Amino acid sequence: MERLDDPPDVVIRRLPLYARSLRYLLDEGIHSVSSQELGERINVTAAQIRKDLSYFGEFGKQGIGYDVEKLLNHIERILGLTQSWPVVLVGVGYLGQAIARYDGFHSQGLQIIGLFDTDPQKVGQAVAGVEISDYAHMSEVIRGKGARLAIIAVPAADAQPVADILIDAGIRAILCYAPIILQTPEHVWVRYIDPVAVLHSMTYYLAREHLA
Incomplete structure (x- = not known):
C-alpha cells in the first residue's frame, strides 16, 4: 500500500x-x-x-x-488526528473488554463504535456503553458507520476468517492481537501486538546473561 x-x-x-x-x-x-x-x-x-x-x-x-x-x-x-476515526473491535473476551474500556482511545480521536463476538451469552450486553453484536452484523455496521479501522482480539484460529470479513466490508487498517500473521491484500495495513513474542525477544538477553 x-x-x-x-x-x-x-x-x-x-x-x-x-x-x-x-x-x-x-x-x-x-x-x-x-x-x-x-x-x-x-x-x-x-x-x-x-x-x-x-x-x-x-x-x-x-x-x-x-x-x-x-x-x-x-x-x-x-496523522489525521484532527478528525474522529470509528473503530470496530472483534472478540470481547477479557482482552477485548479491557481494550474496549480503555479511556485513551476517545481522547486521541479513536471511537469504538462496534463490538462483535460469537458467544451468545455476550451478544446484547454492553461494554463501555457499546452493545456487543454477533459477527453476522459486522459488515452492516462497518459499512453503515464508514469504519476503516478494526481491532482483532480473537484466538489465532479465528483471526484470518475475521480479517477476511472485515476487509470485504471495507476495513483498511487492522490492529491484530492474535498470535498469527494475517494474509491481507496490499491495500490493507496491519500492525501486530503479541506480548509473548516481545517477551521472548527479551528472554534472549536474559538467557545470554545467565550463560555469561
Whole structure:
C-alpha cells in the first residue's frame, strides 16, 4: 500500500511517539523544545528527528528549536488526528473488554463504535456503553458507520476468517492481537501486538546473561 513518495513506514511509526512527548511537554508547561531535548525523551537522535520531520516540511528554527504546540498540531494533522476515526473491535473476551474500556482511545480521536463476538451469552450486553453484536452484523455496521479501522482480539484460529470479513466490508487498517500473521491484500495495513513474542525477544538477553 505504501507509495514511492511516502515517507518510510518506520518514520510514520515514530510520529505518534513525537506527538505523545510533545503533549507531555505542554502538560509540563514547556512551550519550546530543541530536537536534542525531544530526542532525549524518546531515545532518538536529534539528527533523526530533523530528518523525520523534513519529509513533511520545515519545522522549527536553527538555534531556537520547535514551538511545542505548533509542532504538535502539525503532527496531528499529518496523522489525521484532527478528525474522529470509528473503530470496530472483534472478540470481547477479557482482552477485548479491557481494550474496549480503555479511556485513551476517545481522547486521541479513536471511537469504538462496534463490538462483535460469537458467544451468545455476550451478544446484547454492553461494554463501555457499546452493545456487543454477533459477527453476522459486522459488515452492516462497518459499512453503515464508514469504519476503516478494526481491532482483532480473537484466538489465532479465528483471526484470518475475521480479517477476511472485515476487509470485504471495507476495513483498511487492522490492529491484530492474535498470535498469527494475517494474509491481507496490499491495500490493507496491519500492525501486530503479541506480548509473548516481545517477551521472548527479551528472554534472549536474559538467557545470554545467565550463560555469561
